[in-house]
Amino acid sequence: MFTLSPLADADPAAIESLLDAAFGTxxxxxxxxxxxxxxxxxxxxxxxxxxxGQLVGSLQSWPVAxxxxxxxxxxxxxxxxxxxxxxxxxxxxxxxxxxxLVDAFAAGPxxxxxMIGDPEYYGRFGFTxxxxxxxxxxxxxxxxxxxxxxxxxxxxxxxxxxxxxxVA
Numbered sequence: 001m002f003t004l005s006p007l008a009d010a011d012p013a014a015i016e017s018l019l020d021a022a023f024g025t026x027x028x029x030x031x032x033x034x035x036x037x038x039x040x041x042x043x044x045x046x047x048x049x050x051x052x053g054q055l056v057g058s059l060q061s062w063p064v065a066x067x068x069x070x071x072x073x074x075x076x077x078x079x080x081x082x083x084x085x086x087x088x089x090x091x092x093x094x095x096x097x098x099x100x101l102v103d104a105f106a107a108g109p110x111x112x113x114x115m116i117g118d119p120e121y122y123g124r125f126g127f128t129x130x131x132x133x134x135x136x137x138x139x140x141x142x143x144x145x146x147x148x149x150x151x152x153x154x155x156x157x158x159x160x161x162x163x164x165x166x167v168a
Contacts, residue, residue, distance in 0.1 A: 002093055004100055007046035007058055014055045015048075022083035031139030032080055032116045036062040039162055044108060045077055047100050049084070049093045056088040059097040063163040064114070066135060068155045075163060076148075077105070079115040098125045105149070112150040114160065116141055125149070135160055 007015070019027065027033060042061045049057030059082045066074040079101065084093045102125050105113060115122065116137075119129055127147035134157040135146060148154070 001091060002049050002051045002056060002088075002096070004096060005048050005050065006043060007041065007048045007060060008043055010048040010055050010058065015058050018055055018058055018085055019081060019083050021085055023081060027081075031137055031141045032078070034139055035064060035137055035160060035162055036078055037162060039063055042077060045079075045101055045104055045110070047097050049097055051088065055085075057082075057084045057093040057097055059083075059101055061101065061113075064160055065163040066155060066158040067161055068158040072155065072158075074112070074154055074158065075110075076154075076160070077110050077113040078160075079113050080117065082117075098122070102126065102149075111152045112148060112154055114146070114148045116145050117147055119144060119147060122147055131156075134158075 039062045042063060045061035047059045048055055060080065062078040064076050064078040066076055068074065082094055082097055114132060115127060117127070119127070126149045128149070129144055129147055131148040131150055131154055132146040137146070137160045
């Protein structure tokens with residue numbers, strides 16, 4: 001019914017149109033958007049979904065860092081946005097995009113991912129609020145929605161910030 005490919009296969013204008021349809025044109029003011037400002041998406045962890053040559057879903061991943069009080073800088077992958085065209089929601093496209101991300105993350109050199117999302121949905125992909133309980137982001141967000149999936153231990157406290165360079 002649908003196929004997945006690297007997000008690089010999609011036209012940037014089509015991605016923006018999909019994101020506008022899924023999240024609205026005011027999405028750029030959200031905390032998650034501000035956190036990744038100036039970053040370049042991590043290509044091996046960003047995917048597109050297609051039906052009959054039409055872009056119907058996308059998942060982007062971005063480099064961020066957890067700055068710790070002792071001056072440490074821990075690289076993380078920020079997941080999102082995960083978008084599915086409104087007319088195609090309920091077909092399993094979001095789940096397939098997340099499964100592709102989890103597989104690529106597991107096979108790659110990355111040690112941690114984070115996102116702002118619904119724990120009830122993203123918990124099935126191994127994301128939990130537990131590692132991020134005392135992580136902070138400049139801007140409004142709900143702490144219970146700050147989720148992480150990590151391979152190795154990360155500091156318990158820190159401030160998330162944009163990272164200019166890719167995480168791998």
